[in-house]
Amino acid sequence: MYDDIVRSDSSLRRFLHGLPGVDQVGCEARAAGLATRSIKTTAKAFAIDLAIRMVDLTTLEGQDTHGKVRALASKAMRPDPADPSCPATAAVCVYPDMVATARQTLGDSGVHVAAVATAFPSGRAAMDIKLADTRDAVEAGADEIDMVIDRGAFLSGRYLDVYEEIAQVKEACGDAHLKVIFETGELQTYDNVRRASWLAMMAGGHFIKTSTGKVQPAATLPVTLIMLEAVRDFREQTGQMVGVKPAGGIKTTKDAIKYLVMVNEICGEDWLDPDWFRFGASTLLNDLLMQRTKMTTGRYSGPDYFTLD
Amino acid sequence: MSRIDVRKTYKLYIGGAFPRSESGRSYVVNDAKGKLLANASQASRKDARDAVVAARAAFGGWSGRTAYNRAQVVYRIAEVLEGRREQFEAEIRASEGVTAARARAAVDASVDRLVWYAGWADKITQVVGNANPVAGPYFNLSTPEPSGVIAVVAPSGPLLGLVSVVAPLIVTGNTVVVIASEDHPLPSITLGEVMATSDLPGGVVNVLTGSQAEIAPWLASHMDVNGLDLTGVTDVELASELEVAAADNLKRVRRPAPDTDWLVEPDLDRMTRFLETKTVWHPIGV
Numbered sequence: 001m002y003d004d005i006v007r008s009d010s011s012l013r014r015f016l017h018g019l020p021g022v023d024q025v026g027c028e029a030r031a032a033g034l035a036t037r038s039i040k041t042t043a044k045a046f047a048i049d050l051a052i053r054m055v056d057l058t059t060l061e062g063q064d065t066h067g068k069v070r071a072l073a074s075k076a077m078r079p080d081p082a083d084p085s086c087p088a089t090a091a092v093c094v095y096p097d098m099v100a101t102a103r104q105t106l107g108d109s110g111v112h113v114a115a116v117a118t119a120f121p122s123g124r125a126a127m128d129i130k131l132a133d134t135r136d137a138v139e140a141g142a143d144e145i146d147m148v149i150d151r152g153a154f155l156s157g158r159y160l161d162v163y164e165e166i167a168q169v170k171e172a173c174g175d176a177h178l179k180v181i182f183e184t185g186e187l188q189t190y191d192n193v194r195r196a197s198w199l200a201m202m203a204g205g206h207f208i209k210t211s212t213g214k215v216q217p218a219a220t221l222p223v224t225l226i227m228l229e230a231v232r233d234f235r236e237q238t239g240q241m242v243g244v245k246p247a248g249g250i251k252t253t254k255d256a257i258k259y260l261v262m263v264n265e266i267c268g269e270d271w272l273d274p275d276w277f278r279f280g281a282s283t284l285l286n287d288l289l290m291q292r293t294k295m296t297t298g299r300y301s302g303p304d305y306f307t308l309d
Numbered sequence: 310m311s312r313i314d315v316r317k318t319y320k321l322y323i324g325g326a327f328p329r330s331e332s333g334r335s336y337v338v339n340d341a342k343g344k345l346l347a348n349a350s351q352a353s354r355k356d357a358r359d360a361v362v363a364a365r366a367a368f369g370g371w372s373g374r375t376a377y378n379r380a381q382v383v384y385r386i387a388e389v390l391e392g393r394r395e396q397f398e399a400e401i402r403a404s405e406g407v408t409a410a411r412a413r414a415a416v417d418a419s420v421d422r423l424v425w426y427a428g429w430a431d432k433i434t435q436v437v438g439n440a441n442p443v444a445g446p447y448f449n450l451s452t453p454e455p456s457g458v459i460a461v462v463a464p465s466g467p468l469l470g471l472v473s474v475v476a477p478l479i480v481t482g483n484t485v486v487v488i489a490s491e492d493h494p495l496p497s498i499t500l501g502e503v504m505a506t507s508d509l510p511g512g513v514v515n516v517l518t519g520s521q522a523e524i525a526p527w528l529a530s531h532m533d534v535n536g537l538d539l540t541g542v543t544d545v546e547l548a549s550e551l552e553v554a555a556a557d558n559l560k561r562v563r564r565p566a567p568d569t570d571w572l573v574e575p576d577l578d579r580m581t582r583f584l585e586t587k588t589v590w591h592p593i594g595v
Contacts, residue, residue: 299557300358302365302533 001238002202009160012199016159019198022190022226031221034265035258044257048292049087051256051284052079053274056114056245058093058282059309060121060213069098072309073105080289080306083296089285090274091144095120096137103141114144114179118169121183121212123148127165134172145169146179146209149196151186159199166203179207179245184223185215193223197230207243213280218248224259228266241270247280253291256284282309319349319494321356321518322501324363325511331355336519338495341406349494352517354527357486360515361531364458364484367512372455372482380430383480386507387423390416393503397468397496404467404493418572419472425574426476433481433580441588448591453584455482456561457535460528462521464541467493469571471500474540477579479513483536486515488525490541494518522547529554536561536583543567 005015039047057076059068073092080086091112092102102113115137119125125133134145147169153161170178180200184193200208208227211218224246231242244263250256256279263271271277286306293301319338320327329335332353340346371379390397394416401412434452441449459478464470467490478485489497501516517524521542529537529551537555542548542565555562563582 299530299554300361300527300532302531305532 006160006163006202009158012159012163013157016195016198019191019194022194024190027190027225028222031225031262034225034262035221037258037261039257039261045292045295047257047260048253048288048295050272051253051260051279052288052292053087053090054278055089055285055288056091056093056247056278056280057089057285058213058247058280060093060095060116064095064098066098066101068309069094069101070105071307073102073111075285075307075309076111077106077109079285080292083293086289086292090278093146093280096133096140096142099137099140099142112144113142114146115140115142116146116148116181116212118147118165120146120148120181121214123150124152127168130165131168131172134169138172138174138176142176144177144179144207145173146181148181148183148212149200151183154192154196154199155186155188159195162196163199163203166200166205170204177206178204179209179243180205181209181212181247183212183215184210184219185217190222190226193226194230197227198234201230201234201240201242205242207245207278209245209247209278209280211246211248211280213248216249219246219250219280221258221262225262225266228263228271231271232267241276243276243278244271245278245280250279250281251283252287253284256288317347319347319498319518321350321352321360322498322505322514322516323356323360323512324366324515325505327498327501327505328356330519331359334519338404338493340403346403347495349498349518352488352519352524354524356517356519357524357527358531360486360517361458361460361528361533363512363515364486365533367510368455368457368484371479371484371510371513374482376431376434376480376482379480379482380427382508383423383427383430383476386504386509387420387427389503389507390423390500391420393499394420396499400496400499401468404495414572415466415469419469422469422472422575423476426480426580429477429577429580430480433577433584436577437581437584437586443590446593448593449588450591451586451588453481453581454587456583456585457483458533459483459485459536459538459583460525460531460534461485461487461538462525462541463487463489463497464566464569464571465490465492465543466571467496468500470541471497473571473575474538474579475514477575478538478583479509481580481584483583484513484515486517486528486534488521488528488541489516489518491519491521525551526554529560530557532558534558534560536563538563538583539565540569541565 076089076092091114093114096115099115117134118130182196290301330350334351335348336351338346398412438452443449
């Protein structure tokens with residue numbers, strides 16, 4: 001239905017710039033207002049388990065080893081070894097060369113393998129290299145691909161280039177799900193976040209993701225709010241659901257619950273599911289586990305009782 | 310025209326800052342005659358949790374300092390306390406209703422106690438550590454190491470009591486979460502102000518005011534607390550409950566001591582109770 005819009009650079013620009021502008025003050029006030037909700041007892045227990053199921057347990061360091069990825073994958077399958085009722089995380093997220101290792105450890109446990117491809121995190125490489133990067137990851141067993149958009153092209157207004165890039169990477173993904181990373185910390189304005197959201201959804205991304213985690217600021221509540229509004233409006237227009245993944249900077253259970261409240265308020269319960277909302281995080285999981293332990297045992301737990309990675 | 314009073318808000322001391330209680334609560338502190346003295350923050354379990362997080366974060370840096378440096382910092386607390394003695398004397402007199410001479414004696418003793426413990430910082434290792442004789446070509450050395458984060462229920466003597474339980478813990482490198490005297494909390498928070506301006510890193514000492522019975526059980530059962538000092542617990546039943554709760558992660562526990570005369574010079578027990586002994590073997594002649 002968007003064929004007319006994406007026919008040329010100018011029609012695409014006309015559409016994206018025709019999107020209603022974001023009221024910055026209103027958006028930030030709304031996000032801050034939703035963050036004040038108090039979630040306690042059974043609702044909190046539900047939120048913690050849901051948040052654990054939504055975590056994309058991530059390690060994206062130059063110093064990653066196969067051993068570390070295996071340990072991380074084991075943790076993803078059983079985050080709290082002391083408590084079998086603790087759910088598994090949604091996925092592990094690694095660099096493409098670690099995909100095979102992660103896949104081998106995870107087997108058919110149901111935990112997905114996500115790979116960051118397309119010259120992550122800068123996205124500065126030739127198109128055929130990005131596509132090869134993607135195909136490599138998929139062949140190695142990744143069933144989710146996290147791509148970065150070319151922020152340079154986006155900021156200089158070459159929207160069609162970005163559209164084509166996403167569409168081509170999606171084709172290279174085959175059956176794997178595609179998450180499109182905007183790096184909102186580099187997009188400068190909330191209006192740009194809204195434009196990027198629509199662009200990625202029209203190009204066929206299954207998920208839109210805030211950040212790589214390598215740039216500050218990473219995920220923030222107002223940015224996620226704008227993206228949630230975009231996926232909500234996109235479903236209203238097309239009937240298609242697109243997922244949202246804030247990544248980077250979400251470190252505590254309290255933060256995670258703020259995001260879940262926002263998902264419920266902006267998009268509704270349909271999105272309160274690991275298929276449609278994810279957290280890109282590593283340290284968040286331990287805090288969730290500590291809070292979970294606190295709720296089941298009635299006493300505060302400490303970081304000594306959980307693995308470091 | 311008369312000047313309007315600038316009244317002091319007594320808050321908590323957590324992580325080097327002076328926040329209000331997360332719960333927003335406060336309670337009335339009366340003077341010895343039952344008249345309103347001030348409102349103090351009433352800490353909740355979440356303040357206790359935050360304090361433990363701050364103490365844990367401070368532990369690495371504080372325990373890693375040289376004993377000499379810790380001594381300097383504790384000595385500095387004594388210096389700053391000496392400089393603010395009038396304020397402390399006034400607060401002690403107001404809250405306990407004692408004579409000027411008694412209040413002065415309490416401040417004197419508090420300053421002396423800090424200096425006394427400061428002197429121990431770089432000597433305790435020589436006293437309780439040892440070079441052990443072993444049957445083999447090895448040096449075998451035992452040295453004391455701080456236990457970690459210690460939760461303390463302070464006795465009711467507001468200044469001297471608090472100094473006497475906190476100083477021995479920090480000179481050896483532990484970090485502390487202390488529940489101040491419930492009835493006389495004001496000098497404790499003023500002592501927090503002294504520590505905040507004495508080069509003591511934030512989080513090494515955290516002072517909570519409020520209900521002992523409410524906060525102490527959370528600290529006793531907290532899995533990230535390594536020791537529990539029950540000196541100020543007067544309720545026997547509460548003390549045994551706390552001791553049971555502390556057993557879960559094998560905390561070191563110091564039992565209540567309700568009748569301690571704080572003016573008497575202490576022995577080393579308050580320092581050694583929260584020390585672990587580390588023994589290393591090192592080959593000779595390599």
